[in-house]
Amino acid sequence: xxxxxxxxxxxxxxxxxxxxxxxxxxxxxxxxxxxxxxxxxxxxxxxxxxxxxxxxxxxxxxxxxxxxxxxxxxxxxxxxxxxxxxxxxxxxxxxxxxxxxxxxxxxxxxxxxxxxxxxxxxxxxxxxxxxxxxxxxxxxxxxxxxxxxxx
Numbered sequence: 550x551x552x553x554x555x556x557x558x559x560x561x562x563x564x565x566x567x568x569x570x571x572x573x574x575x576x577x578x579x580x581x582x583x584x585x586x587x588x589x590x591x592x593x594x595x596x597x598x599x600x601x602x603x604x605x606x607x608x609x610x611x612x613x614x615x616x617x618x619x620x621x622x623x624x625x626x627x628x629x630x631x632x633x634x635x636x637x638x639x640x641x642x643x644x645x646x647x648x649x650x651x652x653x654x655x656x657x658x659x660x661x662x663x664x665x666x667x668x669x670x671x672x673x674x675x676x677x678x679x680x681x682x683x684x685x686x687x688x689x690x691x692x693x694x695x696x697x698x699x700x
Contacts, residue, residue: 552603554613557622559595562587565626565639581628582687586636589684590627590676598679599672608668615653616665619643625673627680634688636680640673642666 562583608616616622624641643652643662656662 552606552608552610552613554603554610556596556599556603557617559587559590560623560625560627562590562627580631583628586627586629586680589680592684594680594684595676597683598676601679602672602675606668606671608664611655612661612664612668615655615661616669619653621665621669625669625676627673627676629685636677636685638673638677640666640669642669 564581564583606613621641621643626639628637630637643656643665644650647656647662
């Protein structure tokens with residue numbers, strides 16, 4: 550399908566403990582390297598990942614417009630997960646109570662909401678892949694204990 554739209558500005562990464570997210574579990578007291586990741590996003594990683602995502606996005610232009618008006622693209626969080634040697638992320642989304650609360654006047658169906666949420670999740674995954682493959686040159690510092698059992 551694809552989208553022919555301009556990339557929104559990259560998100561500004563604030564300190565949030567990733568363990569506060571329902572969908573993430575990261576080692577405590579980790580260095581999440583947000584400053585470095587944010588610099589990579591501003592140096593082209595966001596634009597590069599966004600273009601890759603937009604080429605194949607299932608999100609409609611209307612859904613994209615609504616997500617932009619809700620400023621969801623600025624709510625992404627990316628962090629380094631040293632234990633897993635990967636970039637972790639938290640994608641913003643529209644909560645399940647969207648019908649009870651007025652998040653946006655044009656949210657009118659579960660299809661619209663799920664299309665936006667799925668599209669944002671896909672974008673977050675592509676951003677992580679681009680960061681890891683094309684920008685990050687550091688190695689994980691985590692050293693597993695020598696007494697781990699062999700499986």
